[in-house]
Amino acid sequence: MTRPLVAILSGAGISTDSGIPDYRGPNGLWRKDPEAEKLVTYEYYMGDPEIRRQSWQMRRKNRTLQAEPNAAHRAVVDLEKSGVPVRVITQNIDGLHQLAGLPARKVLELHGTAREFRCTKCHARGPMRDAIARVEAGEDDPACLECGGILKSATVFFGERLDPVVLGEAVAITKACQVFIAVGSSLQVQPAAGLAGVAADHGARLVIVNAEATPYDDRADEVVREPIGTALPRLLHELSG
Numbered sequence: 001m002t003r004p005l006v007a008i009l010s011g012a013g014i015s016t017d018s019g020i021p022d023y024r025g026p027n028g029l030w031r032k033d034p035e036a037e038k039l040v041t042y043e044y045y046m047g048d049p050e051i052r053r054q055s056w057q058m059r060r061k062n063r064t065l066q067a068e069p070n071a072a073h074r075a076v077v078d079l080e081k082s083g084v085p086v087r088v089i090t091q092n093i094d095g096l097h098q099l100a101g102l103p104a105r106k107v108l109e110l111h112g113t114a115r116e117f118r119c120t121k122c123h124a125r126g127p128m129r130d131a132i133a134r135v136e137a138g139e140d141d142p143a144c145l146e147c148g149g150i151l152k153s154a155t156v157f158f159g160e161r162l163d164p165v166v167l168g169e170a171v172a173i174t175k176a177c178q179v180f181i182a183v184g185s186s187l188q189v190q191p192a193a194g195l196a197g198v199a200a201d202h203g204a205r206l207v208i209v210n211a212e213a214t215p216y217d218d219r220a221d222e223v224v225r226e227p228i229g230t231a232l233p234r235l236l237h238e239l240s241g
């Protein structure tokens with residue numbers, strides 16, 4: 001018997017046990033603080049060196065790069081190791097699924113990654129810690145060492161498009177899977193939210209694990225409100241059995 005493909009859509013809630021707050025969600029820190037939101041809005045960032053200076057200081061102080069995976073991230077790795085085909089589609093930029101041991105090719109990062117920088121001109125990339133080291137050494141706004149262009153984090157800023165290749169793969173996985181588990185996502189930010197509907201439309205078993213109600217709860221086969229740190233390991237263990 002072929003084992004069912006399990007797709008896991010993860011949002012901010014899977015990383016709160018790792019000490020990472022929700023930045024981007026409808027109730028996230030950025031939406032509540034318009035000045036902070038400017039630091040991750042493409043138009044402001046590209047147009048204003050002072051915004052870039054503040055943005056680099058924010059990255060320098062951000063604890064995301066020091067965060068460790070938690071029980072929920074590890075449960076996904078255990079499922080993958082059990083031989084069940086699994087793919088993760090994540091709204092998170094913290095890289096914790098991979099840090100927990102999930103092969104990078106099994107993770108689709110809809111909003112990019114905070115662990116790398118990217119040049120806005122030549123698209124060169126590198127480890128974020130290298131750019132942060134230049135800021136620590138006194139550069140306000142480190143320029144691309146290849147072309148002199150403006151560097152930013154390799155995350156999708158407000159005002160930037162999602163990578164169409166990543167998005168296309170996410171849709172394909174969602175259509176192909178037999179089980180779709182949305183975990184720690186309010187399912188209110190597109191396109192991630194719409195994926196839950198696509199999964200249900202294509203006959204996948206839809207499971208939603210989230211502390212709060214979501215717009216897709218009435219379409220779900222199972223809604224779980226218990227804390228993610230215990231709920232996800234239990235759900236995934238059942239699937240691996």
Ligand SMILES: [Zn+2]
Nearest residue numbers: 119122144147
């Ligand atoms: Zn460049």
